[in-house]
Every structure is written in structure tokens, then in C-alpha cells.
Amino acid sequence: MEEPGTPRSVGNNLDPWYSNYAERTAGLSASEVRALFAVASRPEVVSLAGGMPNVSALPHDVITDSIARVMREQGATALQYGSGAGQPVLREQILEVMALEGIRGTVDNVVTTVGSQQALDLVTKLFIDPGDVILAEAPSYVGAIGVFRSYQASVVHVAMDDDGLIPDALRQTIAQLRGQGRRIKFLYTIPNFHNPAGITLSAERRPEILEICRANEILVVEDNPYGLLYFDHPAPDALRSIDDEGVIYLGSFSKTLAPGFRVGWVLAPHAIREKLILAAESAILSPSAFSQLTVAEYLKTADWKGQIDTFRGVYHERKKAMVSALAEYLPDLTWTDPNGGFYVWLSLPDQLDSKQMLPRAVKELVAFTPGTAFFADGRGRHAMRLSFCHPTPENIRVGIRRLATVINGEIDLLETFAGTGMLESRSSDRHVSTPPPNLN
Amino acid sequence: MEEPGTPRSVGNNLDPWYSNYAERTAGLSASEVRALFAVASRPEVVSLAGGMPNVSALPHDVITDSIARVMREQGATALQYGSGAGQPVLREQILEVMALEGIRGTVDNVVTTVGSQQALDLVTKLFIDPGDVILAEAPSYVGAIGVFRSYQASVVHVAMDDDGLIPDALRQTIAQLRGQGRRIKFLYTIPNFHNPAGITLSAERRPEILEICRANEILVVEDNPYGLLYFDHPAPDALRSIDDEGVIYLGSFSKTLAPGFRVGWVLAPHAIREKLILAAESAILSPSAFSQLTVAEYLKTADWKGQIDTFRGVYHERKKAMVSALAEYLPDLTWTDPNGGFYVWLSLPDQLDSKQMLPRAVKELVAFTPGTAFFADGRGRHAMRLSFCHPTPENIRVGIRRLATVINGEIDLLETFAGTGMLESRSSDRHVSTPPPNLN
Numbered sequence: 017m018e019e020p021g022t023p024r025s026v027g028n029n030l031d032p033w034y035s036n037y038a039e040r041t042a043g044l045s046a047s048e049v050r051a052l053f054a055v056a057s058r059p060e061v062v063s064l065a066g067g068m069p070n071v072s073a074l075p076h077d078v079i080t081d082s083i084a085r086v087m088r089e090q091g092a093t094a095l096q097y098g099s100g101a102g103q104p105v106l107r108e109q110i111l112e113v114m115a116l117e118g119i120r121g122t123v124d125n126v127v128t129t130v131g132s133q134q135a136l137d138l139v140t141k142l143f144i145d146p147g148d149v150i151l152a153e154a155p156s157y158v159g160a161i162g163v164f165r166s167y168q169a170s171v172v173h174v175a176m177d178d179d180g181l182i183p184d185a186l187r188q189t190i191a192q193l194r195g196q197g198r199r200i201k202f203l204y205t206i207p208n209f210h211n212p213a214g215i216t217l218s219a220e221r222r223p224e225i226l227e228i229c230r231a232n233e234i235l236v237v238e239d240n241p242y243g244l245l246y247f248d249h250p251a252p253d254a255l256r257s258i259d260d261e262g263v264i265y266l267g268s269f270s271k272t273l274a275p276g277f278r279v280g281w282v283l284a285p286h287a288i289r290e291k292l293i294l295a296a297e298s299a300i301l302s303p304s305a306f307s308q309l310t311v312a313e314y315l316k317t318a319d320w321k322g323q324i325d326t327f328r329g330v331y332h333e334r335k336k337a338m339v340s341a342l343a344e345y346l347p348d349l350t351w352t353d354p355n356g357g358f359y360v361w362l363s364l365p366d367q368l369d370s371k372q373m374l375p376r377a378v379k380e381l382v383a384f385t386p387g388t389a390f391f392a393d394g395r396g397r398h399a400m401r402l403s404f405c406h407p408t409p410e411n412i413r414v415g416i417r418r419l420a421t422v423i424n425g426e427i428d429l430l431e432t433f434a435g436t437g438m439l440e441s442r443s444s445d446r447h448v449s450t451p452p453p454n455l456n
Numbered sequence: 457m458e459e460p461g462t463p464r465s466v467g468n469n470l471d472p473w474y475s476n477y478a479e480r481t482a483g484l485s486a487s488e489v490r491a492l493f494a495v496a497s498r499p500e501v502v503s504l505a506g507g508m509p510n511v512s513a514l515p516h517d518v519i520t521d522s523i524a525r526v527m528r529e530q531g532a533t534a535l536q537y538g539s540g541a542g543q544p545v546l547r548e549q550i551l552e553v554m555a556l557e558g559i560r561g562t563v564d565n566v567v568t569t570v571g572s573q574q575a576l577d578l579v580t581k582l583f584i585d586p587g588d589v590i591l592a593e594a595p596s597y598v599g600a601i602g603v604f605r606s607y608q609a610s611v612v613h614v615a616m617d618d619d620g621l622i623p624d625a626l627r628q629t630i631a632q633l634r635g636q637g638r639r640i641k642f643l644y645t646i647p648n649f650h651n652p653a654g655i656t657l658s659a660e661r662r663p664e665i666l667e668i669c670r671a672n673e674i675l676v677v678e679d680n681p682y683g684l685l686y687f688d689h690p691a692p693d694a695l696r697s698i699d700d701e702g703v704i705y706l707g708s709f710s711k712t713l714a715p716g717f718r719v720g721w722v723l724a725p726h727a728i729r730e731k732l733i734l735a736a737e738s739a740i741l742s743p744s745a746f747s748q749l750t751v752a753e754y755l756k757t758a759d760w761k762g763q764i765d766t767f768r769g770v771y772h773e774r775k776k777a778m779v780s781a782l783a784e785y786l787p788d789l790t791w792t793d794p795n796g797g798f799y800v801w802l803s804l805p806d807q808l809d810s811k812q813m814l815p816r817a818v819k820e821l822v823a824f825t826p827g828t829a830f831f832a833d834g835r836g837r838h839a840m841r842l843s844f845c846h847p848t849p850e851n852i853r854v855g856i857r858r859l860a861t862v863i864n865g866e867i868d869l870l871e872t873f874a875g876t877g878m879l880e881s882r883s884s885d886r887h888v889s890t891p892p893p894n895l896n
Contacts, residue, residue, distance in 0.1 A: 030727065031728070032673075032701065032702075032725075033675060033725070033728060034727075036583060036641060036673075036675065037582060037583060037731070038581070038582060038583055038584050038585045038588075038607075039585055040581070040585075041581075041582050041583075041731060041735075044731060044734040044735060044738065066537075068536060068537055069536075071531075071532055071535040072532055076527055076528075076531040076535075079527060079535070080523070080524055080527040080528070080531075083520070083523050083524075083527070084520055084523075084524065087520040087523070088516075088520070091511075091516040091519075091520075092511055092512055093716075094716050095511040095514065095516075095714035095715070095716035096508055096509075096511050096714070096715060096716050097506075097508055097710075097715045098716070130570055130718075130740045130743075130744075131740055131741060133740050133741045134739060134740045137738065137739045137740070141478070141480070141481075141606070142477060142478060142481050143476060143477060143478055143481075144478050145478045145479055145480075148478075159738075159741060162737070162738045163739070166581070166735065166738045201476060233472075233476075235473060261472065262472075274535035274536070274746075275535070275536060275741075276533075276534050276535035276536050276537070276538070276744060276745040276746040277535075277744060277746050278742075278743065278744040278746075278747075285472075285473070287470065287471030287472075287474075288471070288473060291477070291481060291484060294484040294485070295481075295484060295606065297602070298484065298577065298599075298602045298603050298606045299570075299573070299574060299577045299603070299739070300570045300571055300573050300574050300577070301571055301573045301599060301715075302718075303718065304570075304717060304718040304744060304747055305716040306714075306716040306717050306718075306747060306750075307718075307744055307746060307747060310746075
């Protein structure tokens, strides 16, 4: 097994093209997500690692019917190249989806993308010169950090607490960077059911965060794949609902429908959206008409809101299973208790290192994502992300029990050998402390 | 109508984020392909402009059946995230497709992409620092030039004749650039049924071109979307069949099946393929499993080789219609007579400017692509690309007749007013002469 978090070497003397790569290529390292997919695919392992939605909760026959209808009624369009901005019918429907979170936009400013990951890639390509700063929560989405690195951005984390990004921390970070003469291009934020932290930015803070960015002429990139997957009560309205000129909004059908279609979108201010389309055409000509029309037909004919309710119920049950198992098996630790989404963030005692612990965990047939995956600066060793989206509630309990065995075993070991110097190697990098994110 | 070839302004003072864009964003201009799609969509216009395959020649029911089977038998996989390298079953089948052109590869080195356009984007991202040189045929594929520009590459064209890229011209160009201290990263070439030139690189020249690149440590990017769509006799074996360490090979199902799935692929030397996967994951996490498995099921159960034969027949008939109409209506001009693919390259008298002529042509209800779209350096005014892939043979004849009306009208005008000075404005940019590509 390849250990997540270990960047693979990209280029060596056995590669005859070694000296030909672009500078940015040095920043590419194996996605922790990819290694985690590999781990998760072994059936005996309870994976609390990946972010795979529970597509088995979908009515496959409804989707099959949608596709058949698309092929029968619009086959020639579905099979052909389409507009670089995406299929108009789907972009209309996306407005309805976003309206559920208070967003009013126009079809013209919606661009469909290959999942919202491509949207992130395009936005970064448009804005980032090497060395430019992107602000992001501490911790932040591993896939976003990967994209930002691939364009040689410098990611600077801003602290969160239980109410999300801390306005004062944002102000201080901006002032400090400006003092250093750094160029800050945008704030990347996941306001709802944060990946990986499980936190939601409070309604009170939303206008304040926007005001800080506006005052500093910093664009906000709002990534909201989980917003509709709330548990007890809806998330506050989107940042984009408050500010339509300073926010690029990213949405996705990967969690509310299925990731296999690879359909996401961007809603951008008009001038930016124009460039996004040009960048998208350059990258892929046009997104799949076949996928987009299938999603459009599903939205038109199926009870998609009812389906989201079903998903909410499924994920809520799993979240409860995880949190109650944590309380039972790891009562001395702290974790976040999210009101939606897929993830719990577990904080470990300072002596423990989640990355070093992972191989032992996999041996015990449980996988998680080490906290280091979610930082661009090496932090996160004393935390981990636990996903409750994919395994059944029963398996989540089994997984947490196994995890507790590993963690308690590590703690025992530390207590037994404390002060003997025999565990020194375990504390390498211990100088980087885990950030404060939010204890439940 | 927006005139193809006119770069749109990207950013102005009405855009509050104007000063925030990356340097590379200045290189983004409206894809000529996009503008052409807009023109082509008007039903009264005979479009000889776009490169849209004739998907109506496909058996839609066979495709619908493939999808239904995929959803029934592998629904959970089709709807889920997948491997960043693509679905293994499809990558196996891609080896069979490539074997038809003499290529032997391993599944490990195949990466599926969102059309081969994404492959081009990823390869360029991996290799190009601003100012690096990419060598390309004169003319070259408009979409490739767009990607190259978006990474701030400097595209240097190399002359072709009837047998394709001219080895001596390649040697001279390399020597000249090296003399200037320029860094040449790769040669981008479309050896078969070239887009837009309609030319095929001769079998004799293939090893010679490879040898020149090898000797100069220049990677070859071989783009081969049309190779299997030959007319009278197959194209010579792929460059990749001769050299597996120095060639990145790009393939696509957009022309042999349908572009709506957005499924293409790269076959790359092992070290490079590793980085390609990392770049692909960064850009989109994984390509659509739904699309890929549908293509895989089609390849497994349908007579895909028979279908390619059908396409060959359709396109051959259309090519013949175009060439005979040119001979009838524009006997004094010269054009290429391709043995496959989608395109004829028409050379105009030096006094005519295809870009200036386009609005008049559209008024006469025929569209084409001005030659300038296919050069990074402003050349191409005295040529145009004519696509025979999409319109019926009857409409191709109508289109060429209309085009002849426009061209002959322009020639009459020139002859009438020759020497009066009244047409001076028409000859702007005339100092850039059309390159020699291949007269039929």
C-alpha cells in the first residue's frame, strides 16, 4: 500500500525527459485522494478515508430511464460537441438548484464544468501567477490544495473556530501578507459542512468575511458541494447570495446526484465568466453533452429534491453512528459534530501522529485521512479526517472501534516508553503543531 | 455574428478584477471553434467550418442499449468517482484500437482524458514554462494553438509539403531556434489527414522526423484523431509504433464514435504518464466513469470496426463531393485532396483575404474557417479550411457553389479596381504571405 501523504517523486534520472518539465511540474505530488481510493477499494477495510457519496441510495432505474429518454429525444445533441459554457437547459436548472441557497443568478453567468474540481482548476489558471497567495481555511480541501500547488500558488491558511473562518484571523493574515508585499489573489472557502473540518461558517460572520475581502479587493471563491446535505436545519444562505460581484461560486452534482457524470458548475461575475469559458474551451472544448443532458433530464423528471432528502437522512444516520461510536470508544478525544456533509475532524493528543499511525490502522482494517493532507504547510499531524458518507452505520461503528484500538495502542506505547528516548523518531516534525480547528 | 479569428478582449476597465488576472490570461482569446459553432448552428447556412462528426451515422439504439446494460450491471461503478487514470476495462480496449495503427503499449501507460483536448492541455501544463517553444506544422490545429497560448508557449511553425512536415525545414528551424538560445519543448504533429491541411506524413519521412527529434532531445506529441478514418488505403503506421520513448500519443473516440462522451486518451512513456495522471487528478479528480463505461460497453458489444467502415464511406463520399465541386466551381484555385479525415485546405490568390471574406460568405449562407485560425503568427489570410464532415454531399455542392460566388465576386472586384488604389485597405497584413502548404 502506498501511504497517503507521501508525495511521490515526480521525475528522476531514469526519466529521459527529466530536464524538460515545466517548473510547475515539480509541485505535482500524488494526490492523497488517489492513494485513499486504492485503500478504500479493499473490501475488508472499513474506509473512513474517501469522500465517495453513497450512490446506492439512488434509484438507478430512474437514471437509466432519463438516459434512454435523452438518447431517444435528443440523441444527436447528446452525442455531439456542445457549447463551451455547457448545455443551456441544464444551466437554467442550476439556477433553480442555487435558489435553494438564496442565490439569484443568470444563465449567462453559469458555466458547467467537469465536476467542480475543473472549476477550481480553471479559476486558479485564470488568476494565479507563480508565488501569488491564496488564502484558505486551516485545514482546507486536499484537492484544492493540489490544484493551487499545480499553478505554483502559495497557500496561506487562516484559522477557524466552531463558527468557521475567524474574521480577526483573516484581517491579521491579510495585513501581515500585505506588509510583506505579497499579492493575495483570492480567499478559497468552504462555508458549509467544511471538508475536512465539518464546520459551518455562521450566518453572522458571512457578511463580515465578505466585507473584509471587499475592502481588501480580494476575490472570494465559495466552494459549496455539501450545502443542501444538511441534517437538522439548513445552512445559512450562500456567500454568493449576499455579494454577486465579489464571489465566484462553485457547485456540484457529485454529492446531490452522482459523481460519475462529472458535472459541476461555476457562477461567476460576468467579466470573469467570459474568461472562464475561454479557459474551459481551451482545456476540453466542451463538457460532455451526454452527461449534462442526462442530469438535466433527471432534474426535469425525477423527484430530485426528495432524493436529496433521502441522502440527508442516510448521511445524518451515519453521522450519528460515527459520533456515538467516537463517544463510546474514544471518549477522551475531541471531534467536530457537523450539521451536514460527509466529514468529522478528529483531534489527537499532541504526542500522536496520524500519518505515522495510518499503516497500523490499515493493518487493523480501518482507513482514515491524515490531517497533513489538508494543509499546505506540513501541519495536521495531530488530527485526522473521518468520512461517514460511504460505509454503513454498522461498519462505521466497527471502523471507529478498530481505530480506537490503534489510537489507544499508540497512547499505551507512549505512556510505557515515555522519557526513555526510544520513541524519539516518532516525534519528528512535532515542532509543527496542529492548528486550533474547532473542538466539538 | 462574431467574426472568427478576431480575438476578443479579455479584461477591461469595467471588470473590477482586471488587475488580478494571471499573466497567462492575457493570451486567452475567443476560440475560433466556438464562434464557428455559433455560425454553424443556423440551419440556413451550409457550414464548411466546424469539425463536427456526423453522429447521425451512428446506430443510436445500439448506444442506448450499451448504456442500459452498463447501468444494470455496473451502475454503482458508473455513478461513482473512478481512477484518475481512467477505467481499466476501457484502457485495455484502447490498446486494441491503437494496435490497428501498429502501436503496442501497456495498459499502465494509457490515461483516459476528457477528449484528446484535455490530453493536450495536460501535456502542455506539464512541459511548458512561459516562453518555451513548441514546434507545429504550418498550419496547425486551432485548438492546440489555443492551449499552447494559454500556457504562454511560443509556437513556431514548420513548413509542410504534399508529404507532410518537411525534414529539412524541421532541421533548419531547430538549428535557428537553438542558435537564438530558445528552449524547444516538443514537436506537436498531426501526421494523418492533417487538420486543417488534409495532408498525411509519408511513411518514408516518419523515421526521419523521429530521428531529428531524438537527436535534438525534442519530445514528439503525435495527435491522431483521424487515423482510422482513411479513404482509399490506410495511413502509414503511427509515429508511436516506431518510437515508444520519445512520443506522447493522443487518441480520441470523438471521431470514430462520438464527441458527446468526451473520451480521449494519451499513451505516454512511463515516467511522463505518471505525471500526466497527477495533473489529470489535479484538474478533474477522475474522468466520467459513466461515459467511459458506456464507450467500453459499446466497444465490447457493437461492431465498432464496421461502424468505422461506415464512417469512412460517409466521409469519403463527402470528400469526393467537395473536391468535385471545387473542380467545377473554382477550377483556377488549388486545394488539397485528402485520403482521410475531415478537411480540405483551399489556397486563394494572394490578393484575397479569407478573413475579410467571411462575413460576405455568411451573407451568402456558407461558412468556412479562415486560414489565420491555424497559425500562431498571423499567417493564413490567403487560405481557408473547408470541412466536409458534417453537411450532406448535396449541401457540400451548394456550399461550394455559394463560396465560388463570393470568391469570384472578390476577384472581379479586384480586377475591376486594380491599380486604382481603392482596394488598398484590403491588402493590410499582405506582407505576411501564406505558407507553402501543399498544393493539390
